Amino acid sequence: MRRVVPASSWRGLHAPWPRLTQRAGTFRRREERGRVGPGHDVVNRGRGLGFVLAMLLALLLTRPAFAVTPQEKLPNPALESRAEAIGGTLRCLVCQNESIEESNADLAHDIRVLLRQRLLAGDSNEQAIQYIVARYGQFVLLRPPVEPATYVLWYGPVALLLLAAAGMVIWLRRRGRSAAPTAPLTDAERQRLADLLRETET
C-alpha cells in the first residue's frame, strides 16, 4: 500500500509534488547511496570550514580600486582625508554608478581637482558640496537628501516591507482560524466513519 503522508505533518501547506510524498520513506542520505568516486567524496576534499572562513576574510579585506592619482592628492593629510571622504559621496556623472574617487573618467578627475581646490580655498565640507551641487544638481550626491521629493525613495521599501508583513500576519491568522475544530461527531457519524475506514482497509 502506498504510504500517504497526512496533510497535517506538512504544517498546513499543500503537499508538494506527489512524488515527494510517495518517496517519503525511501529517501536515503548521500553517503548511503554510494560514493562519488573511489574512496572519498571528491567535492569535499580540503574544503572545510577553515577554507571557507579564509575566503570570507579575504573578501572582507578587499577595497574598491580608487582612481585618485598621486599628483591629485593634497599635501595636507587632514584636507586630503576630507577630500576623499566627500569625494566618496559624490557621483561621477559619466559612469553614474561610481563615486568620483573610484571613477577613471576625465570628468571625475576634474571634479576631484575642483573639490580639493575648494577645500584649499577654505570651504567647509558643506560649502564645497554645495558648490558642486549648484552646478550639477542633486543627482551628483550619491546619497540623496531626505526631503519630501525623496520620501518615497527612502521610506518606500520599509513601508512596503511593513505592508507585506502586516498582510502575512493577517493571512496567517485567518488560516489558523479557519482550521477551528468543528462540533464533535455524533454517534451516527462515528459509526459511518468506522464503516468507511473498514472499507478502505480491505
Next chain:
Amino acid sequence: MRKLFYLVPLVAFLVLAGWFGLALRPGYQPEVLPSAMIDKPAPSFDLAPLNGGGNLSLAGLKGQVVLVNFFASWCVPCRVEQPILMRLAKQEHVPLYGIDYKDQPDAARRVLAQLGDPYRGIGMDPDGITGIDFGVYGVPETYVIDKTGTIRKRFVGPLTAEELQQELLPLLKQLGAS
C-alpha cells in the same frame, strides 16, 4: 470582501507593468540629467578666442538670445550634430557660439576646416573650468541663454533634427530670437 484580496497581486502587477512600460517609451533617456542651472544666471566666462578677434565672454553675449555649444575635436557625436548646427547658423540665423572643451587649438581648427564652422565666435576652455561652471558632464552640450543672460534650456548630446524642430526653434521664437 475576502475575494477582493485575490485582486491585489493583479493590481500590483498592473501598476508595476505600467511603471516599467513607461520606462520603455521611446525618447526616454534616464542618463540625460536635467541641468541644475536652468533659470539661473549663466556663469560668467572670458575665454581666449580660437580664431583671433576678441575674447568670448558672457558680457559680450548679453542682449541677445544665444546658443552656446560645447564641442571638441575628439568628440565623435559633435560631428554628427555638425549639419544641424550649420543649418541653425546659416538658415535659421541663430547666434551660435562655441566653446572648445578640453581641446588642442590646432586639432579644433582642423576639424572646423574639415566640417565647416557654424560659430560666430569660439572660445577655448582647455582646462574645462568653464565647463564645470556650466555643469557640463560631456560633449556635446548646447545651452540656450536668453537676453538677460539666464540659462533657459540645455540639450545633452548631439542636437537632433527632432529636437531642433520641436523644442529648440519654438523656444527661440518664444524668447524673441531674430
